[in-house]
Amino acid sequence: MKILVLNGSPKIEKSDTLHITRAFLEGMSEAAPQDVHIIHAVDLHVEYCSGCFACMRNGGTCVHDDDMKDILGEILESDLLVLSFPLYCYGMPAPLKAVIDRILPLSSMAMRKVGDRYAHVGQADFSRLRYLMICGCGFPNSRRNFEPAVMQFELMFPQRRTAITVPESPMFNAPEAAAVTEPRLALVRKAGRQYAETGGIDAGLLAEICSPMIPEEQYAAIVNRGA
């Protein structure tokens, strides 16, 4: 499977979230060989979308001539698009958001009703593409934290999508937390294997992965000791 990972963490290889993403990809590779390309959004030359809608009217050519041309080509050649990012202000970090805004050329101006809402009609064939969001965050609570980012992901990519959200993710970069992070990463690897084999993740396993690794109060106390 051809997998394109867009890493939204400005910490690049030091990203907490990337530990989760790598474990998932390892699990996928245990099930079958995978062709993985990781791109760090912060390293790209991607201009902000100008909002001119030229791309949606002219068949998909953006007024900006930058790295986005190659990214769009790569998205269309991929089977799986992975958005790996830390939660920033309840959403995705700005460098990744700039990239996501610039996928506008894949849609045309025409809109159609889909269920109870409207969506733009595609002007490229990405019908085989699946979408995976992997998001870490610094607070211990999952509720009233990840919802805006998950909602944005679900509205952007309504079909063939899966969201993995893991609270307390700075622990993945803390060797002293290995006793709790290693078992969690083992579950993530299992989810990756399952995803590669079946195209989905068992609801119970997903819920376990998305839960806090240690009790919220304990995590907050540890963070506050160093604050």
Ligand SMILES: Cc1cc2nc3c(=O)[nH]c(=O)nc-3n(C[C@H](O)[C@H](O)[C@H](O)COP(=O)(O)O)c2cc1C
């Ligand atoms: C600008 C900024 C905004 C943040 N906003 C949130 C937030 O809304 N909720 C949260 O739980 N953590 C928030 N965090 C914490 C990060 O999500 C957390 O440190 C995460 O582990 C960083 O992941 P990374 O190493 O993959 O970049 C924020 C951090 C920064 C720097």
